[in-house]
Amino acid sequence: MKLWNHYHTPATADEAVSLLAQYAGQAQVIAGGTDLLVDKRAEGGYNPHEALVDITHIPELCKIEEDGDFITIGAGVTHTQIVKSALIAHYATCLVESCGVVGGPQVRNVGTLGGNVAHALPAGDGTTSLVALDAEADVIYMGERKRVPIRDMYLGPGKSLLDSHRDLLVSFRFRRAADREATAFKRIMRPQGVALPILGCAVWVRLDETGALFEAARIAIAPIGPTPGRADEVEHALIGQPATIETVERMAELAQSTLHPRTSKYRATADYRREMIGVLVRRTLTLAIYRAQTGDIVPEGVGA
Amino acid sequence: MTRLEITVNGQYHDRDVSESRTLAHFLRYDLGLTGTKIGCEEAECGICTVLVDGVPVDSCIYPVFKAYGRAVTTIEGLAHGDELHPLQQEFIHHGAVQCGFCTPGLIMTSAALLDENPDPDEHDIKVALKDTYCRCTGYTSVIRAIQSAARQKRGLDPLLVNDPEVDEPMRVVSRSVPPQEVVAKVTGRAKYTDDYTFPDTLYGRTLRSPYPHARIVSINVDKARALPGVRAVLTHTDVPGENRHGLVYRDWPVLCDTVVRYVGDAVAIVAADSEDLAAQALELIEVEYEPLPVVADPKYAHSPEAPVLHPDHPTGNLLKHIKVRHGDIEQGFADADVIVEREYHTPTTEHAFLEPECSIGVPAGYPGHDKLTVYVGSQIPYQDRNQIALAVALPEESVRVIGTLIGGGFGGKEDIAGQIHSAMLATVTGRPVKMLYTRQESLIFHPKRHATIIRIKTGAKRDGRLTAIQAELYGDGGAYASLSDKVMTRATTHATGPYDVPNAKIDCYAMYTNNVPSGAFRGFGVTQSAFAVEQNMDLLAEQLGMDPIEFRRINAQKVGVTTATGQLLRESVGLLETIDDVQRDMQAHHNGEGFRWSWKEGHKAYAWGFACAYKNTGLGGGAPDKSEAEVEAYEDGTIQVRTAAADMGQGIAHVVAQVAAEEMHVAYENVKVLLCDTDLTPNGGPTTASRQTYVSGNAARLAAAALREAITQSAAEMMDVPPDTIRYEEGLLRHNGKSVKLGEVVGWMKQNGLNPRARQEYWAPKTQPLGTGGDMHVGFSYATQAALVEVDTDTGEVKVVKVLSSTDIGRAINPLMLQGQIEGGIVMAMGHCLSEAFIIEDGVPWTRLLSRYKMPSIKHAPEIVSHLVEHRTADGPYGAKGVGEIPSINTTPAICNAIYNAVGVRIYATPVDQDALLRAIRSGQREVYTAWQDVK
Numbered sequence A: 001m002k003l004w005n006h007y008h009t010p011a012t013a014d015e016a017v018s019l020l021a022q023y024a025g026q027a028q029v030i031a032g033g034t035d036l037l038v039d040k041r042a043e044g045g046y047n048p049h050e051a052l053v054d055i056t057h058i059p060e061l062c063k064i065e066e067d068g069d070f071i072t073i074g075a076g077v078t079h080t081q082i083v084k085s086a087l088i089a090h091y092a093t094c095l096v097e098s099c100g101v102v103g104g105p106q107v108r109n110v111g112t113l114g115g116n117v118a119h120a121l122p123a124g125d126g127t128t129s130l131v132a133l134d135a136e137a138d139v140i141y142m143g144e145r146k147r148v149p150i151r152d153m154y155l156g157p158g159k160s161l162l163d164s165h166r167d168l169l170v171s172f173r174f175r176r177a178a179d180r181e182a183t184a185f186k187r188i189m190r191p192q193g194v195a196l197p198i199l200g201c202a203v204w205v206r207l208d209e210t211g212a213l214f215e216a217a218r219i220a221i222a223p224i225g226p227t228p229g230r231a232d233e234v235e236h237a238l239i240g241q242p243a244t245i246e247t248v249e250r251m252a253e254l255a256q257s258t259l260h261p262r263t264s265k266y267r268a269t270a271d272y273r274r275e276m277i278g279v280l281v282r283r284t285l286t287l288a289i290y291r292a293q294t295g296d297i298v299p300e301g302v303g304a
Numbered sequence B: 001m002t003r004l005e006i007t008v009n010g011q012y013h014d015r016d017v018s019e020s021r022t023l024a025h026f027l028r029y030d031l032g033l034t035g036t037k038i039g040c041e042e043a044e045c046g047i048c049t050v051l052v053d054g055v056p057v058d059s060c061i062y063p064v065f066k067a068y069g070r071a072v073t074t075i076e077g078l079a080h081g082d083e084l085h086p087l088q089q090e091f092i093h094h095g096a097v098q099c100g101f102c103t104p105g106l107i108m109t110s111a112a113l114l115d116e117n118p119d120p121d122e123h124d125i126k127v128a129l130k131d132t133y134c135r136c137t138g139y140t141s142v143i144r145a146i147q148s149a150a151r152q153k154r155g156l157d158p159l160l161v162n163d164p165e166v167d168e169p170m171r172v173v174s175r176s177v178p179p180q181e182v183v184a185k186v187t188g189r190a191k192y193t194d195d196y197t198f199p200d201t202l203y204g205r206t207l208r209s210p211y212p213h214a215r216i217v218s219i220n221v222d223k224a225r226a227l228p229g230v231r232a233v234l235t236h237t238d239v240p241g242e243n244r245h246g247l248v249y250r251d252w253p254v255l256c257d258t259v260v261r262y263v264g265d266a267v268a269i270v271a272a273d274s275e276d277l278a279a280q281a282l283e284l285i286e287v288e289y290e291p292l293p294v295v296a297d298p299k300y301a302h303s304p305e306a307p308v309l310h311p312d313h314p315t316g317n318l319l320k321h322i323k324v325r326h327g328d329i330e331q332g333f334a335d336a337d338v339i340v341e342r343e344y345h346t347p348t349t350e351h352a353f354l355e356p357e358c359s360i361g362v363p364a365g366y367p368g369h370d371k372l373t374v375y376v377g378s379q380i381p382y383q384d385r386n387q388i389a390l391a392v393a394l395p396e397e398s399v400r401v402i403g404t405l406i407g408g409g410f411g412g413k414e415d416i417a418g419q420i421h422s423a424m425l426a427t428v429t430g431r432p433v434k435m436l437y438t439r440q441e442s443l444i445f446h447p448k449r450h451a452t453i454i455r456i457k458t459g460a461k462r463d464g465r466l467t468a469i470q471a472e473l474y475g476d477g478g479a480y481a482s483l484s485d486k487v488m489t490r491a492t493t494h495a496t497g498p499y500d501v502p503n504a505k506i507d508c509y510a511m512y513t514n515n516v517p518s519g520a521f522r523g524f525g526v527t528q529s530a531f532a533v534e535q536n537m538d539l540l541a542e543q544l545g546m547d548p549i550e551f552r553r554i555n556a557q558k559v560g561v562t563t564a565t566g567q568l569l570r571e572s573v574g575l576l577e578t579i580d581d582v583q584r585d586m587q588a589h590h591n592g593e594g595f596r597w598s599w600k601e602g603h604k605a606y607a608w609g610f611a612c613a614y615k616n617t618g619l620g621g622g623a624p625d626k627s628e629a630e631v632e633a634y635e636d637g638t639i640q641v642r643t644a645a646a647d648m649g650q651g652i653a654h655v656v657a658q659v660a661a662e663e664m665h666v667a668y669e670n671v672k673v674l675l676c677d678t679d680l681t682p683n684g685g686p687t688t689a690s691r692q693t694y695v696s697g698n699a700a701r702l703a704a705a706a707l708r709e710a711i712t713q714s715a716a717e718m719m720d721v722p723p724d725t726i727r728y729e730e731g732l733l734r735h736n737g738k739s740v741k742l743g744e745v746v747g748w749m750k751q752n753g754l755n756p757r758a759r760q761e762y763w764a765p766k767t768q769p770l771g772t773g774g775d776m777h778v779g780f781s782y783a784t785q786a787a788l789v790e791v792d793t794d795t796g797e798v799k800v801v802k803v804l805s806s807t808d809i810g811r812a813i814n815p816l817m818l819q820g821q822i823e824g825g826i827v828m829a830m831g832h833c834l835s836e837a838f839i840i841e842d843g844v845p846w847t848r849l850l851s852r853y854k855m856p857s858i859k860h861a862p863e864i865v866s867h868l869v870e871h872r873t874a875d876g877p878y879g880a881k882g883v884g885e886i887p888s889i890n891t892t893p894a895i896c897n898a899i900y901n902a903v904g905v906r907i908y909a910t911p912v913d914q915d916a917l918l919r920a921i922r923s924g925q926r927e928v929y930t931a932w933q934d935v936k
């Protein structure tokens, strides 16, 4: 049974936006289709999209670029491209680790980072790392190009700032990790049910010149609320603390006591999630400290 | 239609294509490249994988216009002419192909891997194939095949085949010959039902009830009929014959008339010019329902308040009360020094065969079809014919069922799916009608494994001897009887486990509910009772302070034991040997450092768990169990074996071919098999109850022997020598220096008006119904397994590291393929233990998508070591018993026993919930009664 009537493959972002405008709400953006088409199939019944506008043939959306201290990733870049990028593996390791666990190879070969964000699930794996990287999104929103902090892209579970019948997510931009800075991502899955993590955690840390103290940190843990969030208390408490196992242990406990995860049906109980907050904070912080101190960076868990 | 430029397998195409096409549909239906299979259309199963510019993608959700200007490679493009790709060769070689439906996807995904990584280790393979599923093989052989192909591509020797050791291999029997049609399966030429095309075919679809229980107030099909391109819309009033079908009880409406009894019940069917029109027509059918109270669980179904779902059934919602009485139960518990009583829960589970159901009805008079014909991949073609004939009001001889290849069944393709509907629509429209179920439809529609509640009390003496077992089982039979009666009977009779239990009292209640019907599923009820029995065994051993293996040994069934149903075991009880094998391997695992049941490494806890099992071969219980086979010889020296025994990947085709080759003294390559055509092949009976090797194997053996006799006679006349001096040698008949070719004798027979053909019926030894004592079954297969499990004590995650198994199957007709059955069974059972549950909420399925039903993927595949024990059974072909089901029975309790040994928490409900397990570990609680589906 067909899921769409017309299929367009514009070559530029402007062309894509004007196609969407022509269809006046009847056309929707498609990237890899691994969320869009699977959701459509799940709806059942006969109700095809009038038109799909495929953005993966737009060069601007499909490249990974370095510009000074910043890295730009097109919204149409696939998870596989990210996993294979030595640049990202080194300077935004958590992103490789999170894109590396999305689906299997077939899904990663077509699924995009933009799709992951536009789909707006608070626990999207790519999202969690973008939040820890404090990324910004370049978008065409109501016809205008804008730069939006990543967390502002989310209005609620599955609800994006962008209306993908009208707007376009163009790219993501974030500062690459400098010396003594490092990132890490890990998640907890269950072998049953839907392919979304019970809990995912990405961290970014900066150590001081000696490598012994935390200077700054960003810790993204999801899903906690309806949109992606950060562990603010932990981030503040970390500043100036020694980069030791003891601190990590205290931070894990602090995260457990200050974050309030919920029970979600067929995924996890709040109690279990609280336990996992401790486990993930411990595992990711330890790894990030090691990376920041040694510069020895090998992404973990890709394809797991 | 829009212009598409694309290169497929090196061939450039420039043609008009619908913009709505997925790549999979374009390949299959526009180009006729049906090697690419569709299993879910959800990007879940990966079997639709093709390469786009060398990159593997799920073609089912890949819009074909995304591939504009690109180069696509499919399974058809892999071989160079007749020369197979190393992967294709090695998949055959290592026995990595069973039903073959996943094979193109696995091979394409692997091809991309080898292009990128010429020397992948096991981890690399698991990463690459993580989302390409196989439900049959258990992946062990797949991994070996890929590594072997990689070696070949690097110019090295292929890996040795891991062919199990067997006793007394014969010329063809007990040799690992390649299965039938395996080359077609690895090249994509194999035809499953949806791969058949007939000009002018219409597309059929079914309108299904959205309610678990409702009265049908009215059905209005006028708008649907008025839609141009819609050729027929049928409801219950259009059923020409009996509007009920069913394998044991005829209680299932072909199309619902007054009430619907589960979500998925068929209410109307349509046939239209296209799939889309058929789907649109469904939306235009107006059905008014009046929802009725829902019977959502079997215990409630048994209560006096519950509405009665089948008023005609004499015992109300109680489909059947099944009883086993043996010895004196009171005395048994009085004699016991320790008694353990526990309650266990198992959920509804789904077969998830990778090929969704498909049938094609072709009307009588359509070119090449002189009678109403249904093409279908079914496990029981003759019963299909019978049920179709009754519904369409034709004599059975006026209906023909042609079995196609089957992309997995596991019991889930025994009941009627679209067979009757496609036949009705074809008759009404006068055109072929294809009814291909979507995965989502397949999930809600077809009968599943029974959810059970099992309360079991086991008593033993200080010295370790079991004294008594008392059990009460509730089985959720769902809306219609299907095979509930038989399945739950097996659960009941096997509820003692494979042990000598002098006193038993077992009661089972198979209940009607408003859940999806339950029916046959590999293991047939015994998987459920084994989960309870084998954990109670470990609990008792612990209380007795006895080693759980020793405890089982003391009680193991042996020759001379009488089972709880009163059957004296006279031969072929290899249980103790299977225990020996597994125990030896457990010890060997520790490399002489001393065996340990459990140990810790950091935050990981490891332990072994042990469990035994037995499973009947054949229908038993007094049911006449027979098969018929025909063998014919041809002038070119080949022979053909014909029987309507379904091969859903388990391999009856090669079994009958091997048997015939053995008896006829011809090379296996010269034996062809024709299965499942009710006009051309005699009745092999249902493919169920691990019976086909036994009954159809025997039928083929008898027929081949009879034909050999006839041919010997003729050869004797030809050569003018006494028949008993003729010797057979690879297609030749010899007498002293003289010889003739088999084909020449066949030619001679034909010239002389003799038929080089023999047909024989084989009747399995008579059995007794339950409750009458005596032999309820012709025999039993036995198995022991040990699972090595890793529990992450930080997260509660459970991983099965290794499974050791030993299985007494009488004789291994094809050792490698049999090993594949064992590995596949183990991994399937591991799925049941750790991840699989078909969730129904108040009668409404939550598991409507494959993405909500996780079966084991290659990344979960444990290392499997399997041994074969061959305690011949006198009446089996060359001593063989059944093997289809036994491997998937004791894996779950072995894993759960291991979890207990690792972390001290016992699991009473599956699938194991890491969430509850971790909370139990943390709080020092020793028992978990909830499973994943209870997380709410």
Ligand SMILES: Cc1cc2nc3c(=O)[nH]c(=O)nc-3n(C[C@H](O)[C@H](O)[C@H](O)COP(=O)(O)OP(=O)(O)OC[C@H]3O[C@@H](n4cnc5c(N)ncnc54)[C@H](O)[C@@H]3O)c2cc1C
Residues within 6 Å of the ligand: A028, A029, A030, A031, A032, A033, A034, A035, A036, A037, A038, A055, A075, A076, A101, A102, A103, A104, A107, A110, A111, A112, A113, A114, A115, A116, A117, A118, A119, A123, A124, A125, A126, A162, A164, A167, A168, A169, A170, A195, A196, A197, B042, B043, B044, B131
């Ligand atoms: C088997 C399987 C496993 C999966 N596992 C995971 C997992 O482990 N973790 C995880 O996070 N996700 C997972 N997913 C979900 C999915 O693959 C990812 O979210 C993926 O990144 C989505 O990207 P896409 O390109 O396929 O998006 P699409 O499906 O093409 O689009 C998703 C949504 O975003 C919109 N959109 C896409 N691109 C743009 C754009 N540039 N501008 C505006 N709107 C846009 C679309 O209109 C649509 O609404 C899985 C999916 C499958 C099928």
Ligand code: FES
Residues within 6 Å of the ligand: B037, B038, B039, B040, B041, B042, B043, B044, B045, B046, B047, B048, B049, B058, B059, B060, B061
């Ligand atoms: S992933 Fe395409 S058919 Fe299952």
Ligand code: FES
Residues within 6 Å of the ligand: B096, B097, B098, B099, B100, B101, B102, B103, B133, B134, B135, B136, B137, B354, B407, B408, B649
């Ligand atoms: S052989 Fe893999 S699914 Fe059947």
